[in-house]
Amino acid sequence: MTQTRWAVLGPGAISRDFVVGLRASERGVLHAVGSSSAERAAAFAAEHGAEASGTYDDILARDDVDAVYVGTVHTTHADLAIRALEAGKAVLCEKPASPTIDEVERILSAAQRAQRPFLEAFKTRFGPFADALRDLAAGGELGAPERFEGAFGFDAGTREGRLFDPAVGGGAILDVGCYPLALAIDLAAAAGQPIDPEYRAFEAELAGAVDGTARAELEFGAFTAAIATSVIEDLSDVGVLRFADAEVVLPNVWGSRTESPSQIIVRRGGEERTIQLPVVQPMAAEADALSLAVAEGRLEVPQMPWAHTRAAARVLTDWRAAALTG
Known part of the structure; x- marks a missing residue:
């Protein structure tokens, strides 16, 4: 089974928890870390055994990243998720997907255009x-x-x-x-x-x-x-x-x-x-659910469909x- 190569965007506390969860994943592995600070990304990557690190642009430009986890503050979710989708990555974005319905619609429109999966990370759905x-x-x-x-x-x-x-x-x-x-x-x-x-x-x-x-x-x-x-x-x-x-x-x-x-x-x-x-x-379960969507060519995950994210x-x-x- 092909492993999903994950990048974490935002090396904060919630991303540390995601990385711990990813170790229990059946379908994914941590591969890269991105941050607004290349130095912070490098330190987090070294701590958790990721092969690559750099700025957000560095990581999103890589062709060896299949999916990204957005673990930054709420107000940055939309722009990062959209940039990742437009770069061809599947996106698991921490809840809430964004603070406003207008920003959430921007994300989902980008996912539809890019034909890449998007999942709002409600771990309680799995x-x-x-x-x-x-x-x-x-x-x-x-x-x-x-x-x-x-x-x-x-x-x-x-x-x-x-x-x-x-x-x-x-x-x-x-x-x-x-x-x-x-x-x-x-x-x-x-x-x-x-x-x-x-x-x-x-x-x-x-x-x-x-x-x-x-x-x-x-x-x-x-x-x-x-x-x-x-x-x-x-x-x-x-x-x-x-x-x-x-x-x-x-x-x-x-x-x-x-x-x-x-x-x-x-x-x-x-x-x-x-x-x-x-x-x-x-957190492993939600990561694996997105990996399965990628493998099966689906844009949505049934446990947290886009209609529920919109609602x-x-x-x-x-x-x-x-x-x-x-």
């Missing part, structure tokens, strides 16, 4: 846990899915740095609020409901010039979602999915950057059963605008 949730939402065993309640929030401790800098898309909504939103969209799609929701309510509390906490109430046809996020407060990582005939509890619903979630608790008619699921390295981008754009304007 593995047995994600598959099991889709099956429950689609299967009818528990009655119709009616509502999802979930949050992703933590106290960053400091009020400085990337998370609190509006110039680089700081704030809770873009950084981690996208996770419960993406799950709500996935469940709505599995349940046969529309994925572009109506807005019932947006709420937010600012931390300086960015959204520190935020909540949204969304309506996907007959399926609703209450989601919350924060970078100034620890929020519960237990999700709840309510069906007509049961309640499903999702402990540690987001997993980690090294392990997917493994447990689903189904409560029905006074009884409770626990479903144990195999764990995967989620998430629209809500993130509107939710964040409402948060910042009060």
